[in-house]
Amino acid sequence: MSRERVLTDIRSRLAGDTKARHDAAVARIGARRRNTVPERASRAAEARVAQFEEMLARVKGTTARLARLSDVPAAVQQYLGEGARVCVDAEIDALALPWQDTRLTHVPWAPKTGFDCIVSGCVAGAAETGTIAISSGIDAPLSRAFLGESHIVVLPSARLFGGYEDIFDLVRQGDLPRHLTFVSGPSCTGDIEMIMEYGAHGPRALHVLIIDS
Amino acid sequence: MDVDSRKFIELSATAVRNESLKTSMGLLGAGLSMRRAQAKAGLAEFDALRDEARDIKNDVLANLDAYLEAFEAQVTRQGGVVHWASTDEEARDAILAICRDADARTVTKSKSMVTEEIELVPHLEAHGITAVETDLGEYIIQLRRERPSHIIAPAIHLNKDEVSETFFEHHRKLGYNERLTERADLVGEARHVLRDKFLGADVGISGANFLIAESGTVVLVTNEGNAELTTSLPKTHIVVTGIEKVVPTFEDAATFIRLLGRSAAGMEISQYTSFITGPAREGDADGPRNFHVVLVDNGRSRMIGTEFQDMLRCIRCSACLNHCPVYLSVGGHAYGSVYNGPMGAVLTPGLSSIGDAGHLPNASTFCGKCEEVCPVRIPLPRMMRAWRNRESEAKLNPVGMRWGLRGWQWLATHPRLYRLATRLGIGVLRRIARGDSSYLSHMPLAAGNWTRDRDFPTPSPTSFVAQWEDKL
Incomplete structure (x- = not known):
């Protein structure tokens, strides 16, 4: 059997006994030790929003700061323009925001085409590289975040962490989602002559609405 | 492979x-x-x-x-x-x-x-x-x-024109009849064509x-x-x-x-x-x-426990390719392997054999840049040298090369003769240069291979060792 053959080939070349290696690996995994975390991933909460905005801007993502969640629909309309077809994810939909005050067209989650923009929540953010984490789940098709022309993410500032390790600790509290994606800027490619072009397969633009309260 | x-x-x-x-x-x-x-x-x-x-x-x-x-x-x-x-x-x-x-x-x-x-x-x-x-x-x-x-x-x-030509040729049957010239349009057309593939797979x-x-x-x-x-x-x-x-x-x-x-x-x-x-x-x-x-x-697994084990740390970032004077001169296809550049020169013979890939570990100037930029500090030059040794031990490199290296080894371990040979070499090369140039564009015999594509610096009148002894 291939499994036994591969493991036998590996074992025949390793020092020590199988049991000792097993124990070493189990102990190493169980410790979940943090390695070097850069200073920039460990800044105080007050400094993080500005850091997040700066890092995301470097990779062509944009941000806007809002005082409260109810400002989201107006901010979406301001960004996209009237009449844009938006698809709002279940997390944001459940907040019962005043969408009726805008002239945006709502498209349900079901189709995979026919919308301009996805408006979604997120798991958390990491200021170190202007990164947001989104995940799959019930009512949360991860693929949808990649099928719009643009992606607007709602990030409460309380969920903006310093580094990636903080996001891992958060998702490990429950069952891991099938698919967790760190998003750091819009989709891009440098495959033709090393020049960056945006909108390769995913969204051409990424806009993060940071909610202060 | x-x-x-x-x-x-x-x-x-x-x-x-x-x-x-x-x-x-x-x-x-x-x-x-x-x-x-x-x-x-x-x-x-x-x-x-x-x-x-x-x-x-x-x-x-x-x-x-x-x-x-x-x-x-x-x-x-x-x-x-x-x-x-x-x-x-x-x-x-x-x-x-x-x-x-x-x-x-x-x-x-x-x-x-x-x-x-x-x-x-x-x-x-x-x-x-x-x-x-x-x-x-x-x-x-x-x-x-x-x-x-x-x-x-x-x-x-x-380049962009070649991509444009390729898309024009292949996308025509899908109804895309325009020959695109802008990079953004080429990316956009691929996005469009591939979106349906994603949805239908x-x-x-x-x-x-x-x-x-x-x-x-x-x-x-x-x-x-x-x-x-x-x-x-x-x-x-x-x-x-x-x-x-x-x-x-x-x-x-x-x-x-x-x-x-x-x-x-x-x-x-x-x-x-x-x-x-x-x-x-x-x-x-x-x-x-x-x-x-x-x-x-x-x-x-064959590489574990050998002098090539460190190669298995590689995370395929390509930094060694991007900094390699050989890779940047010949490109990836010359290597004849999906893994090229310095990492490919070590990994390819590991996954295949030194008989198949012997030229690759020889294609290095040993400038050391690959190791310097490697995120997991793989000692690539050391391993290329190890492959060269194996190739030589298995007598897979050309006879002339093996004898040449043996001759060099003999000379290098006999300092008096080495110095004499150096003096002779300096004399010959300076005579060819006739003192009117700091670079030689032609050299005699096999050394002519070197000057076919580049110049060779004219040696100074006395060797390093001679100058050192003068100063003492």
């Missing part, structure tokens, strides 16, 4: 005269090495992360069987299936069987060097399954039926940048978002990867994520980093029902 490196000398001689390739390599070398230097300068902890990354991989390799079993147990717990492949053929068979179980007619693929190594796409095509590469660079070379020439920029050897095949043993998680890094669509739309997802990709925990993956984008292209992090754990959960709105991981050995 299909290795055709015997023609390296011939192919590199043609490549250095290819003006268009020279332009591409110029863009690559200048662009990526500058961006990496900036990213390194911007992160005080960069070198500390490199040391840690090296240590993590060393620990993984020393306990590789245990980490792989831990990873497998977690994938199984999540409802996925792990397949083991000792050879490329076993890997191809396993993947084909999964595709057949899924009644697959169309497969989308995100970028994976291991699938190139095992020549997966031709195998699937030969069995009636259409496999579409979705990474833009891979898509371009798939249309042209070429091999990747670079780990992260597979179509770097082509039966199976998605990806590689893996890292495997996390703690949770059976597969980590994928892209800028385009193609891996996310490949792995979340079809009903079946197959991960094809090498046994050396496992890391213990999420924290360890973080260390590598901080190094990978910076080393590869000076990016703080790639646009998308996905952590995929098993198939879709009960009630999930999307995601594959079937999740398979194919762990490929194909010669890797």
Whole structure:
């Protein structure tokens, strides 16, 4: 059997006994030790929003700061323009925001085409590289975040962490989602002559609405 | 693995005269090495992360069987299936069987060097399954039926006009009749054509940048978002990867994520980093029902415990290619292997044989830049030297070269004769130069090979040793 053959080939070349290696690996995994975390991933909460905005801007993502969640629909309309077809994810939909005050067209989650923009929540953010984490789940098709022309993410500032390790600790509290994606800027490619072009397969633009309260 | 490196000398001689390739390599070398230097300068902890990354991989390799079993147990717990492949053929068979179980007619693929190594796409095509590469660079070379020439920029050897021509030729039958000249339009057309492929695929095949043993998680890094669509739309997802990709925990993956984008292209992090754990959960709105991981050995375990073990730390960032004077002169195709540049010069003979790939470890100036920029501190020059030794011991290099080296060894271990020979050499070369130039454009006999493509500095009147003795 291939499994036994591969493991036998590996074992025949390793020092020590199988049991000792097993124990070493189990102990190493169980410790979940943090390695070097850069200073920039460990800044105080007050400094993080500005850091997040700066890092995301470097990779062509944009941000806007809002005082409260109810400002989201107006901010979406301001960004996209009237009449844009938006698809709002279940997390944001459940907040019962005043969408009726805008002239945006709502498209349900079901189709995979026919919308301009996805408006979604997120798991958390990491200021170190202007990164947001989104995940799959019930009512949360991860693929949808990649099928719009643009992606607007709602990030409460309380969920903006310093580094990636903080996001891992958060998702490990429950069952891991099938698919967790760190998003750091819009989709891009440098495959033709090393020049960056945006909108390769995913969204051409990424806009993060940071909610202060 | 299909290795055709015997023609390296011939192919590199043609490549250095290819003006268009020279332009591409110029863009690559200048662009990526500058961006990496900036990213390194911007992160005080960069070198500390490199040391840690090296240590993590060393620990993984020393306990590789245990980490792989831990990873497998977690994938199984999540409802996925792990397949083991000792050879490329076993890997191809396993993947084909999964595709057949899924009644697959169309497969989308995100970028994976291991699938190139095992020549997966031709195998699937030969069995009636259409496999579409979705990474833009891979898509371009798939249309042209070429091999990747670079780990992260597979179509770097082509310019915009060549891409335009390729799209015009292949997209015409899909109703795209315009010859595009703008880069943005070319990217847009590929986006449009491939969107339907994503939505219609039966199976998605990806590689893996890292495997996390703690949770059976597969980590994928892209800028385009193609891996996310490949792995979340079809009903079946197959991960094809090498046994050396496992890391213990999420924290360890973080260390590598901080190094990978910076080393590869000076990016703080790639646009998308996905952590995929098993198939879709009960009630999930999307995601594959079937999740398979194919762990490929194909010669890797043979390198464990040898002087080439350190090569298994490689994370395929391409920094060594981007800084290599040889790679940047001849491009990737001359190597005749999917792995090229300094990492390919060490890995290719490891996975294949030194008989097949002997030219590759010889294609180095030993400038040391590859080791200097490697995020996991792989001693590439030392290992190239080790391959040269093995080649020489097996008498695989040319007789003239072996005798030449033996003669040199004899001379170098007889200092008096060596100095005499040096004095004679200086005399001859200065006579040819006639004192009117600091560089020689012609040299006699075999030395003429050197001056065919470059000049040789005229030696100073006395040797270093003679000058040293004068000063004492």
